[in-house]
Amino acid sequence: MAINQGVRPGGRSARVQASVHNAVNQLLEERERGELTVPLIAARAGVTPSTIYRRWGDLNELLGDVALQRIRPDSGPTDTGSLAGDLLAWGIQYMEETSSVPGRAAVLDLLAAGGGCSGRCLEIATAQFGAILERAVSRGEPVPSNDRVVDRLMAPLVYRILFSGEPLEVAYVEALVEVTLEGIGG
Amino acid sequence: MAINQGVRPGGRSARVQASVHNAVNQLLEERERGELTVPLIAARAGVTPSTIYRRWGDLNELLGDVALQRIRPDSGPTDTGSLAGDLLAWGIQYMEETSSVPGRAAVLDLLAAGGGCSGRCLEIATAQFGAILERAVSRGEPVPSNDRVVDRLMAPLVYRILFSGEPLEVAYVEALVEVTLEGIGG
Structure with missing residues (x-):
């Protein structure tokens, strides 16, 4: 690929x-x-x-390549005026897209391709978080590291979408955003 | 299934x-x-x-069922004498098993089966954490909720194993355990 x-x-x-x-x-x-x-x-x-x-x-690599195009966001993350708002908006949209039937299928295709995404999935996510965090810095807000957003917001969302079998609620995303921003000052 | x-x-x-x-x-x-x-x-x-x-x-359901047997732990989680030690030992073993070729294949088989694990993967993990947390309570240690262990330890491990393409280090698991136990008193 x-x-x-x-x-x-x-x-x-x-x-x-x-x-x-x-x-x-x-x-x-x-x-x-x-x-x-x-x-x-x-x-x-x-x-x-x-x-x-x-x-x-082979077929798996091709399907992985197509899935990678499909998960690339069409636009930059929504600007809601605050870091917490931007992370929440991102999380809700991500949850809706990834738990849909085609969203889930795209994730499986990515994982089934040889390298299993080989970091490109993570790159797409961290680029989105980078844009959100940069905007927050320009507003003068204190920000967490990109890695912390991955570990505290993205990873639990993905894990529960893929493995828990229960529908997630907006309140869950809100709680994750809170944990992501916990203790960063401001 | x-x-x-x-x-x-x-x-x-x-x-x-x-x-x-x-x-x-x-x-x-x-x-x-x-x-x-x-x-x-x-x-x-x-x-x-x-x-x-x-x-x-069908074939996917059968492979998912076999993978579910494969990921069931052979024994209870190791007792290292402390909650932090038990979570670290669990995390290191989980990281090693899941990032191996057969471990990764088992995860993919589970996800490809119709229900995509349908909560059974999460049940297996929370049963392990339940045993670790119960042991900590009996030692008199303060404990986090099972959900918090899932979101702060397990989810980031799974996410990075499946999507990051970079080998994980023990220091990363240590940092996750620290975040899992952050501020729970004791």
Whole structure:
């Protein structure tokens, strides 16, 4: 999945990638994930199966790559005017997206790909938190470390979404935000 | 996977289950997970494929059931003489097991099964923490809630093992234990 190095954006290679990604997304809407195969995706994308194997290695890597695009946020985190508000808004949106059927499927696809996300999932999250924390600093608010936001807000959310089997409530996100900001002064 | 109700332990049904579980575990040592099929497992276990479909529904459910047995701890948590020591010993062992190749595969199998663990993973963990906390109470130590151990120790460990792609260190587990016990008095 690190095979994009040296690729000219917008060139033939980028068009192949877009076409294959679109094919996967279309097929995921029409069928069970377990029914997807490389030949099926290739046929829909108008490329040969060997193009897919050469570029992504195998089906799991391709599905992981598509899932990574899907979990990339469309926009920066909402500005609610305060750090606590921004973290809460992020947490509620993340909880809703990740506990949805396609959100859960994206997480599983990411984990099933060879490197199991290899830090790229964490990078996407910490970039979002970085933007939130920078905004708080510019407002003059005291801020926790990015790592603390990961450990105290993101990790419990992900853990409970994936493993607990119980629907989460907004009050739970609020409690996590409180623990994240506990004792940081201000 | 809740099909064991009314089953006489040690009866024919239990023998079928043991035989199928053994077949899966053997095959997982010999092959890639993606190569396993219900007919292959049935042949190794000496049962018909329809026995497996009737009992487990599909391959993902069966692999999830086997993974659930695999993650069940063989023994109670180590008694180190203190709550902080017990949580640290638990965390280090959990980190080692879960970041191993078979440990990671077990987590993925659990998540891929229909209900995605449906709370059973969380039950296994909270039972372990329950035993550790009960022991601490009997020593007269102040204790955090079980939920707090999940959110502050277990969740960050699982999140970083699954998503960060970086090896974790004992010092990280120590820091999590400290945060778990922060401000609980004593």
